[in-house]
Amino acid sequence: MVTGDVKLIGSWASVFVMRARIALNLKSISYEFLQETYGTKSELLLKSNPVHKKMPVLIHADKPVCESNIIVQYIDEAWSSYGPSILPSQPYDNAIARFWAAYVDDKWFIALRSILTARGEEEKKAAIAEVEERTDHLEKAFMECSNGKPFFNGDHIGYLDIALGSFLGWWKVVELDANHILLDETKTPSLFQWAERFCNDPDVKPLMPETTKLAEFARKLFPKPQA
Amino acid sequence: MADEVILLDYWPSMFGMRTRVALEEKNIKFDYREQDLFNKSPILLEMNPVHKKIPVLIHNGKPVCESLIQVEYIDETWPGGNPFLPSDPYQRAQAKFWGDFIDKKVYGPTRLIWGAKGEEQEAGTKEFIEMLKMLESELGDKTYFGGETFGYVDIAMIGFYCWFDVLEKCGNFSIEAECPKLIAWAKRCMKRESVAKSLPDSDKITKFVPELKKKIGIE
Numbered sequence: 001m002v003t004g005d006v007k008l009i010g011s012w013a014s015v016f017v018m019r020a021r022i023a024l025n026l027k028s029i030s031y032e033f034l035q036e037t038y039g040t041k042s043e044l045l046l047k048s049n050p051v052h053k054k055m056p057v058l059i060h061a062d063k064p065v066c067e068s069n070i071i072v073q074y075i076d077e078a079w080s081s082y083g084p085s086i087l088p089s090q091p092y093d094n095a096i097a098r099f100w101a102a103y104v105d106d107k108w109f110i111a112l113r114s115i116l117t118a119r120g121e122e123e124k125k126a127a128i129a130e131v132e133e134r135t136d137h138l139e140k141a142f143m144e145c146s147n148g149k150p151f152f153n154g155d156h157i158g159y160l161d162i163a164l165g166s167f168l169g170w171w172k173v174v175e176l177d178a179n180h181i182l183l184d185e186t187k188t189p190s191l192f193q194w195a196e197r198f199c200n201d202p203d204v205k206p207l208m209p210e211t212t213k214l215a216e217f218a219r220k221l222f223p224k225p226q227a
Numbered sequence: 228m229a230d231e232v233i234l235l236d237y238w239p240s241m242f243g244m245r246t247r248v249a250l251e252e253k254n255i256k257f258d259y260r261e262q263d264l265f266n267k268s269p270i271l272l273e274m275n276p277v278h279k280k281i282p283v284l285i286h287n288g289k290p291v292c293e294s295l296i297q298v299e300y301i302d303e304t305w306p307g308g309n310p311f312l313p314s315d316p317y318q319r320a321q322a323k324f325w326g327d328f329i330d331k332k333v334y335g336p337t338r339l340i341w342g343a344k345g346e347e348q349e350a351g352t353k354e355f356i357e358m359l360k361m362l363e364s365e366l367g368d369k370t371y372f373g374g375e376t377f378g379y380v381d382i383a384m385i386g387f388y389c390w391f392d393v394l395e396k397c398g399n400f401s402i403e404a405e406c407p408k409l410i411a412w413a414k415r416c417m418k419r420e421s422v423a424k425s426l427p428d429s430d431k432i433t434k435f436v437p438e439l440k441k442k443i444g445i446e
Contacts, residue, residue, distance in 0.1 A: 077316035
């Protein structure tokens, strides 16, 4: 176990920060969690991530690592002898996991967020349809990657589970906002069951934000336009 | 067992060039198949059904999509020669950070420079120069981005070099004037056989852009 020289700059509400925290939990790494105040950026954040000025930033022995998926890979490599492997060991499986993690960020998340920023019913309906189509792709990805096992990564949660699963809190919040089921037990049954398993994982459960609290925060972040 | 390696690609794509360079660096024999992106082939649609984009690397029948994922896959699958990524986890994270930066921040503005006009084009040019300067600052006085050996970030960026001439003409600026160290780095990379083989001549790209604009319906 490593203590003292690991810090993480982040926020309780951020999906991307959660990814790093889950990875640290998987490896049983103790760290100092430096919570950013909503609406401001600390000097340490600006100094550690001058290019993007965004969280999360992992600071390990005073050296910063930025970008959530890169941080997760770093944690897996820097503490490779601690806990389970996060990335698959075979190059092809690794490439597939990275492909879908990139899809989650570049395509799926963008669609999910556009539900929250949609102006009017038409835009919202279109955004919902897009999320449903992309979630369908992820259901297929799950079948492809899991090979009958409980997680994308197999027996334990791994890179792609973390990449997508960290969204589950916000997924619920967007469902409430849209008044529409977005993770449907009948349409995407494997993903639905995976989601329950993921949220109950001991390295994930303490980090998943409470829906009411997150919904309240979402209203601040995505205020509804005045009628 | 002989490996079967196929690359579905499009000659002007700076992303396809990454994979070409990576394969050449490792001396891997591959079957290059030029794609018509305006009339997508069954194999492209079958091998990349999600994005329907090039490049697609097909290794023994199994597709790998997304250029930087392909570069890493090539490095892991054929470990001989100089590795593209360092073994130190922190150095690896830095390399991936800059590869990601090039994808997120450098590519976007280039489309505005050759594809847009007026204020939009000017904004694209300004942003592009700013992003190049960040990259140049990261390069510093090193031979390559990773130090003494040609690697991941060099591979991620070098394909943009053959587009520099047309970008300069469209945006009316000089990249060498703004980022001399980056140009010097690019010329060093061009001396490598893998790069010289994989990048088209700049004037081919310069002639291509007006045709592309017509094809996609922008003047």
